[in-house]
Amino acid sequence: MVMLKKSLKWLFIGIILLFIYSPILLLTVYSFNASETITSWEGFSWTHYEYFFSMDNQPLPIVLQTICLALVVASLSTLLGTVGAIGIFYSRKRTGSFLSGVNQIPVINAEVVTAISLAFLFVAIGVPKSTFIPLIVGQMVLCTPFVILSVIPKLKQMDNNLYEAALDLGASPTKALFSVVIPQIAPGIVSGFMLAVTLSLDDYVIAAYTKPNTFQTISTHIYSLAKGGTVNTIKSSYWAFTAVIFLIIVIAVIVMNVLAHKKAGKKQ
Amino acid sequence: MTKAKFHFSRKLLAIPYALFLALFVIAPLLIIVYYAFTNGDTGSFTFDNFRNFFSGTGGDTFWESSRFKTIVQSLGISVLSTVVCLLIAYPIAYIIAFKVKNKMGLLILFIVPMWVNFVLRINALKELLEWIGIYNKSNGWNIFNTVLGMVYDFLPFMVLPIYTTISKIDKSYLEAARDLGAAGSTAFLKVTLPLSKAGIMSGVSMVFLPSMTNDVISNYRTFNHTKIIGAFIDECFKNDLWNLGSVTALLLLTLMFLITWLTGGFSAEPENGSRGTSLW
Numbered sequence: 258m259v260m261l262k263k264s265l266k267w268l269f270i271g272i273i274l275l276f277i278y279s280p281i282l283l284l285t286v287y288s289f290n291a292s293e294t295i296t297s298w299e300g301f302s303w304t305h306y307e308y309f310f311s312m313d314n315q316p317l318p319i320v321l322q323t324i325c326l327a328l329v330v331a332s333l334s335t336l337l338g339t340v341g342a343i344g345i346f347y348s349r350k351r352t353g354s355f356l357s358g359v360n361q362i363p364v365i366n367a368e369v370v371t372a373i374s375l376a377f378l379f380v381a382i383g384v385p386k387s388t389f390i391p392l393i394v395g396q397m398v399l400c401t402p403f404v405i406l407s408v409i410p411k412l413k414q415m416d417n418n419l420y421e422a423a424l425d426l427g428a429s430p431t432k433a434l435f436s437v438v439i440p441q442i443a444p445g446i447v448s449g450f451m452l453a454v455t456l457s458l459d460d461y462v463i464a465a466y467t468k469p470n471t472f473q474t475i476s477t478h479i480y481s482l483a484k485g486g487t488v489n490t491i492k493s494s495y496w497a498f499t500a501v502i503f504l505i506i507v508i509a510v511i512v513m514n515v516l517a518h519k520k521a522g523k524k525q
Numbered sequence: 526m527t528k529a530k531f532h533f534s535r536k537l538l539a540i541p542y543a544l545f546l547a548l549f550v551i552a553p554l555l556i557i558v559y560y561a562f563t564n565g566d567t568g569s570f571t572f573d574n575f576r577n578f579f580s581g582t583g584g585d586t587f588w589e590s591s592r593f594k595t596i597v598q599s600l601g602i603s604v605l606s607t608v609v610c611l612l613i614a615y616p617i618a619y620i621i622a623f624k625v626k627n628k629m630g631l632l633i634l635f636i637v638p639m640w641v642n643f644v645l646r647i648n649a650l651k652e653l654l655e656w657i658g659i660y661n662k663s664n665g666w667n668i669f670n671t672v673l674g675m676v677y678d679f680l681p682f683m684v685l686p687i688y689t690t691i692s693k694i695d696k697s698y699l700e701a702a703r704d705l706g707a708a709g710s711t712a713f714l715k716v717t718l719p720l721s722k723a724g725i726m727s728g729v730s731m732v733f734l735p736s737m738t739n740d741v742i743s744n745y746r747t748f749n750h751t752k753i754i755g756a757f758i759d760e761c762f763k764n765d766l767w768n769l770g771s772v773t774a775l776l777l778l779t780l781m782f783l784i785t786w787l788t789g790g791f792s793a794e795p796e797n798g799s800r801g802t803s804l805w
Contacts, residue, residue: 344542359551373774495648
């Protein structure tokens with residue numbers, strides 16, 4: 258009975274993991290297919306990888322500009338969010354909780370509503386999409402609340418006496434902020450930044466409404482390719498990209514786990 | 526004296542973000558409210574847009590013909606996706622929290638796919654469905670595929686908050702229940718389930734609304750056969766029906782506030798309340 262329960266448990270977990278991983282594994286297998294279809298296997302080849310990793314073809318430059326955009330958006334969001342979180346934390350209770358409440362709006366709002374309302378705003382104030390301002394600001398609206406949400410818990414954990422001690426020892430408030438407060442909340446800032454990078458890389462909806470017409474991100478490009486519904490080289494080269502991304506993530510997770518284990522081992 | 530001064534200066538740091546929120550979060554929503562309550566041609570105050578939304582008039586043929594289908598279908602897909610997610614996620618979260626040694630390792634296995642770009646992932650699922658041969662076959666399959674896509678994408682958002690609450694349950698409550706003679710199932714129904722309510726609520730709120738609005742998934746599955754509310758807003762915007770689109774957005778917004786308020790999302794602690802934050 259116990260054995261049965263145990264194997265049922267692993268069977269269930271196994272089926273769900275199969276469901277989660279099968280699409281990506283299928284693409285990984287077919288990324289080595291000599292042809293561009295997913296319906297028939299026509300021999301092993303590196304064609305899709307060669308196509309993807311050439312700067313002369315569309316996908317690689319688009320991937321690189323998506324990464325650049327993510328870094329710009331994440332840096333700006335982290336700056337705005339960190340400063341904002343410190344401000345909110347030291348504001349009067351009412352102001353602070355009001356701002357935290359408004360901060361929740363982009364988090365829980367449907368992305369399509371956020372995107373359309375921003376598109377309306379930029380039409381109303383006359384900022385054209387070609388300036389990149391709507392795109393960057395739009396993704397900042399998406400990312401900054403999460404920076405705030407990662408920094409505020411660190412501020413709450415911080416020992417406030419250290420800041421006051423720095424002041425008593427003659428540091429200026431700015432100096433104390435940079436050499437006492439910022440180092441203590443650094444883990445929150447870093448995880449906020451990482452979260453912002455992921456959100457920006459992952460974003461389709463905001464980009465679709467606010468990006469310049471000639472600019473493409475990974476998401477909007479793949480979506481536009483799929484809309485066409487045709488079989489083509491660009492589309493199948495993205496299978497190679499999916500496989501590469503997946504491999505990088507798996508390696509990163511393993512490395513992180515090993516490092517965490519080592520750390521835990523040392524502590525013991 | 527110095528104390529008053531630095532408190533003053535640190536508070537000032539909230540100003541840039543407050544301005545940002547006012548300009549790029551509150552103002553855009555006010556514009557939506559404005560369009561929802563005004564007439565497209567004259568700009569005068571009216572309730573007509575709401576009437577048009579519910580009666581299907583106002584010159585928008587695509588809405589006229591498929592209004593009820595869209596609303597019913599969208600709600601149906603949303604409810605179904607949420608229920609399926611919950612039915613899969615709860616046992617997973619329970620097993621990870623109570624029955625496995627390497628909890629973090631298994632939890633990460635469920636989260637890893639989320640780090641692949643969302644459109645890439647949905648694209649991969651579409652290729653799989655095409656490979657199996659159930660992609661874009663019939664309306665029934667399309668709805669099935671849409672729900673499958675929603676579950677595929679939103680499952681981690683349901684697993685994480687439920688796992689967080691279950692793993693915080695004090696096991697001595699369960700032992701007490703067993704000592705007092707409760708059977709395993711009774712202990713689960715009377716202790717574990719009620720104590721994991723907060724996680725279920727926040728998971729539900731993170732899956733329900735996105736699965737009503739995520740038209741990337743519904744479009745990918747079906748290319749406009751399975752229309753959901755999110756796709757409708759998109760169509761309104763592309764066809765210059767800003768007033769009708771705004772009414773729909775406003776109704777969604779109201780629904781979102783209701784759901785969040787009912788599920789306690791506004792008061793929840795960030796670590797188990799908001800989507801995404803618990804990932805890092």
